[in-house]
Amino acid sequence: MDFIFIDDMRVDAxxxxxxxxxxxxxxxEISLTFGVPDEAAQDDDIDKxxxxxxxxxxxxxxxxTRHFNLLETLxxxxxxxxxxxFGAPWVKISIAKMGIMKGVRRVGVQIERSR
Structure with missing residues (x-):
């Protein structure tokens, strides 16, 4: 399985x-890794x-447009x-709040799921 990753995306929420x-x-700060079809690389086709x-x-x-009480729910x-x-077969996400507590750089969650 091939993967795409998005590291340290900043988003207001x-x-x-x-x-x-x-x-x-x-x-x-959100980081994602998710599986993609192997066919995309084989065919060099963005639609795959x-x-x-x-x-x-x-x-x-x-x-x-949404409010979440918990990072876990988000x-x-x-x-x-x-x-x-999007049809990903596997996803791993890391979400962090930055500077939320004195003396702590980041607080967050990591979740991994598959179909």
Whole structure:
């Protein structure tokens, strides 16, 4: 299986349980790795792979309009997009809030799912 990765994508999202987190979006750092069909590389055909630009645009659009209490829920939502809408057979995601606590650079979750 071939994979595409997107590292350290910055996206503004409404996520969190505290009032300050509900009042304004915060920047998250998202990294994704997802499986793609082997045929894309064999045929050199963009239509046989998952377009990373479409994935990035879709994630940004979705997160701009939704609120999630938990990073875990946000991660499961993004994984659902990749598995169900884009047809990825396997997805791994890492999502981090940056500078959320004094003396801590990042706090986040990692989730891995397959069909």
């Amino acid at each position: 409404h996520v969190g349980i505290f009032e300050r987190e509900k009042a304004a979006p915060q920047t998250l 792979t998952i377009r990373y630009d479409a994935v990035i645009d879709r994630i940004r659009a979705e997160l701009a 991660g499961e939502y993004v994984i659902g997009l990749l598995l169900n809408e």
